[in-house]
Amino acid sequence: MMLRALLLSLLVSAAPLGFAYAKTYALVVGVDAYPYEVSLDGAVKDATDVEGALRRAGIDQMATFFDAAARKDDIRAAWTGFVDAAGEGDTIIFTYAGHGAQMPELVAGDEADGLDEFLQLPGFDRNRAVETDHEIIVDNELNAWFSEAEAKGVHVLFVSDSCHSGGMSRAFSGKTRLAQAVTVKLSPPSQEAVSGAQVKEAQFRQVTVLAASLESQPSPEVIIGGEARGALSWSFARAVEGSADRNEDGRISRIELEDYVFANVKHQSEALQIPNFTPQVPRSEDEVVMPLTRSVAGAADPSAQKTKTHRPVRETGWDGKLALTVSGSQMVLESTGGSGVPYRWDAASGVFYTPNGDVAGENVNEGNIQVVVNKFILLDFLKAMASQNPGTVSLTPQRDIYAAGDRLAFDAPGSGYKNMIVFNLANTGEVQLLDVQAEGTESREFKLTDLQVVEPFGADHLIAISTNEPIDAIGAALASKNVDASTLLQLLMTRIDGTDTSVAIQPLYTREKL
Incomplete structure (x- = not known):
């Protein structure tokens, strides 16, 4: 006990005085x-x-x-x-x-x-x-x-x-x-x-x-x-x-x-x-x-072992379900029933709304509603990962909503991670691969310099995932163009959930030109 107390005393005395004894109110x-x-x-x-x-x-x-x-x-x-x-x-x-x-x-x-x-x-x-x-x-x-x-x-x-x-x-x-x-x-x-x-x-x-x-x-x-x-x-x-x-x-x-x-x-x-x-x-x-x-x-103690951990997303409260209210359809949807303020789908108009009241998708019908639901379940998963280790992406010019015909640039800077995947979660629920960078010494910057807003309108989400974990299987699945949000979620959960992985999300809300 005396040795431990002495070591602790030395550690504290070695720290800058302003840090070791500063108080916070x-x-x-x-x-x-x-x-x-x-x-x-x-x-x-x-x-x-x-x-x-x-x-x-x-x-x-x-x-x-x-x-x-x-x-x-x-x-x-x-x-x-x-x-x-x-x-x-x-x-x-x-x-x-x-x-x-x-x-x-x-x-x-x-x-x-x-x-x-x-x-x-x-x-x-x-x-x-x-x-x-x-x-x-x-x-x-x-x-x-x-x-x-x-x-x-x-x-x-x-x-x-x-x-x-x-x-x-x-x-x-x-x-x-x-x-x-x-x-x-x-x-x-x-x-x-x-x-x-x-x-x-x-x-x-x-x-x-x-x-x-x-x-x-x-x-x-x-x-x-x-x-x-x-x-x-x-x-x-x-x-x-x-x-x-x-x-x-x-x-x-x-x-x-x-x-x-x-x-x-x-x-x-x-x-x-x-x-x-x-x-x-x-x-x-x-x-x-x-x-x-x-x-x-x-x-x-500069040599002290780092204790920061990256929790699996389910430990943050995410349950893989989406709170959703439906009007105009009796269709039974999978992975719905979550708690809290819900998303809304008006089957008659085909409009899908976020809990904030935003239009997230148009022309959403019984043929594609499950795909849209799966997109937002995946998005909630990615947000939970980002809350532990957020990355950086940007749109230029910066607005809260873009109109048809607007042109913009998307930038995903390089990071200290070896691997990066960039993709778009479209308002239709489709997963669109933009870039895969695997096994580099450090990921490179990714740019789209001349995007133009076109139909269908709603909420797209541009995603950049940076990690040192192997991403070959994820990249191959995305490159096949057959992967949907539900499949991608399973790939991410089994390969990078709970790891030192950075997630950046850029919402892109669009509408008709007024």
């Missing part, structure tokens, strides 16, 4: 129930998911505020307590899931668009804005709060799963975290709103802000695992659980968090939103935004 806010506003469905689920992930990461200095408990004075007091307790090199994580909104700027000339953004707490009533303005947190006030931490050398990571403005081109049946704008001019609700206006984002050196979307986009609640959720909160929770820690050093760098979150928000929102980091460019290649304190001992 977390303030988590989630609001669904708005007495004076349209309530949300998934914000509290998001907040509790993030809370659980943070606790599993080893963070026990935490304050949580859900629904009616989310009062500004109490949140402010918790923030002040953390700043007072924290020292140089410590980290405060502040996450918010709920409504965001805009109002006329409180300090003249402070905002380029003349509008301040704010987090809307349950006690705010825009019909009594002057009387209840103490229950909003304005962006300027957040600047003042963050400045307090920065002055002590405390790192701040603020994750805001809310939205402020903009519109979407695609049909969408869910809720957005965008409250109606306040139109009356309010007096500054606090002195902090005035002092914070003097602080510009560029002045921060230890503050990182991760927002659910650009200001030109709303943040929708999307269906993940059958439930309404925020794609940013879901992705952040998975990142904190360790999925973003690619080099397994017990810390999540800004680059690791960015790569993980960008990919999974795209996957889970079906390309409806793009997260926004501030600053846009990492301050350094090794900038750390969050330590995973459970891993201090292992991270202090």
Whole structure:
């Protein structure tokens, strides 16, 4: 026992002091129930998911505020307590899931668009804005709060799963975290709103802000695992659980968090939103935004064995079934009956809808409906793999929906893996092989430079799988042009499920030209 204690002592003393002894505090806010506003469905689920992930990461200095408990004075007091307790090199994580909104700027000339953004707490009533303005947190006030931490050398990571403005081109049946704008001019609700206006984002050196979307986009609640959720909160929770820690050093760098979150928000929102980091460019290649304190001992020893594992997809909750409602047909379909918000097939019109309300396929009839169902079962499997190890692919130009005749380019960058398979899951359910790269020292970039949108319209999904596992059998099956989504699923389950494999997914939604 004495030898073990001595070795542990040496390991900790060998670690950089700021890492070995740094503390992390977390303030988590989630609001669904708005007495004076349209309530949300998934914000509290998001907040509790993030809370659980943070606790599993080893963070026990935490304050949580859900629904009616989310009062500004109490949140402010918790923030002040953390700043007072924290020292140089410590980290405060502040996450918010709920409504965001805009109002006329409180300090003249402070905002380029003349509008301040704010987090809307349950006690705010825009019909009594002057009387209840103490229950909003304005962006300027957040600047003042963050400045307090920065002055002590405390790192701040603020994750805001809310939205402020903009519109979407695609049909969408869910809720957005965008409250109606306040139109009356309010007096500054606090002195902090005035002092914070003097602080510009560029002045921060230890503050990182991760927002659910650009200001030109709303943040929708999307269906993940059958439930309404925020794609940013879901992705952040998975990142904190360790999925973003690619080099397994017990810390999540800004680059690791960015790569993980960008990919999974795209996957889970079906390309409806793009997260926004501030600053846009990492301050350094090794900038750390969050330590995973459970891993201090292992991270202090460079020779410590890596413990990250890749779970089989069934262990993530995937069950190989699709929740589906059918109207206009009595056909019995295989592998349906899953739980949660369902896909929908209207046999009379031939339209197949996603749980989010998007048109996923047209001209879907009894002859091809099973093939379409099989496609989305496979897609859910691939999303579950991607949540553990996401890859990168892109479409240019970047849009949430493309019209007939539009031209675009698809890019699947090379990776550090030996093998890569690129294919398309068409809206018809067909599997279309695009490229196979087997047994190289490193996969090469794959490009399609002049794609054109043509009928049939709906949702295609371009997939890139990168792995060091043998892929000859998978490639041969795809090259035969006889493999369908169900067969491909079985090939992937028996050959790469649970392995160190990267999956990238690029949704491609199309429609007729308006």
